[in-house]
Amino acid sequence: MPSDQTMSPAAEDVRRHDRERFVTALFAPMEARADLLVLYAFNLEIAKVRESVHEAMAGMIRLQWWREMLSGSRDEEAARHPVAGPLLALTRQRGLSLEPFERMLEARETDLSNEPPADMAALEAYVAGTSAALTELALEILGAEAAEAGRLVGAGYAMTGLLRAVPVHLSTGRLTLPEAVLQAAGTSSEQVLAGRADKAAIAQAARLVGERARELLAQARRLRVERKALPALLPATLASGHLGTLARAGWDVFDSRVARPRPMPVRLAVNAMLGRF
DSSP states (O other): OOOTTTOOHHHHHHHHHOHHHHHHHTTSOHHHHHHHHHHHHHHHHHHTHHHHOSSHHHHHHHHHHHHHHHHTSOHHHHHTSTTHHHHHHHHHHHTOOSHHHHHHHHHHHHHTSOOOOSSHHHHHHHHIIIIIHHHHHHHHHHTOOOHHHHHHHHHHHHHHHHHHTHHHHHHTTOOOSOHHHHHHTTOOHHHHHTTOSOHHHHHHHHHHHHHHHHHHHHHHHTSOOOGGGHHHHTHHHHHHHHHHHHHHTTTOTTSTTTSSOOOOHHHHHHHHHHTOO
């Protein structure tokens, strides 16, 4: 990877704000690495829409701008944007499918609502539209046929990330633990958002989501995938490490160890060398 002084704005954004995907991208061939980082920078752009607007309509307008840019109707504006310009060039040069981008944008529209997912199925639909769609596009860039593994890894990784982000989300009035799961654990989204929920109940809900994430990752690892797919699938290694930390913390998402960065370079390198994720 080039030094920080020569890194593109898109790559620098990923390095600073999505360190885990940045590190996994380093295992890609040089000709694909920069493209992966452009893709991941786009993901950051749409993921931060909710926190950058005061009204849902403003967020919808921003997401619609990305939709129009990808359709080719805002080429001049895209050329002046540090992420949109490279992304538009990437989609055209590699002939990337636009459907996964649309799924990502639709999923991010739900971020603009404060309603938590109704149940586990709703949560899985959300992660399918965010991280799983992103992984699908990363596999396209790598020229790898591993769609099912990518779907499972993307979903498991995203669920893990949402668990680790619960305290941050709560500080902004957002909750991504499913309502039905919270109720099964003896609490509700209303109680959690009001700060009245029992921590043990929140931990129980987190455990149920975490166990589903583990199941998805285990399903992915039972599939045979070609080695060139690994850079897109290595986030599974990181997710498993984070789930282990959560388990050791008793699934207490407020434990300081849970949100602590764990890039795990040695484990990633070993898994990449052995063809595992």
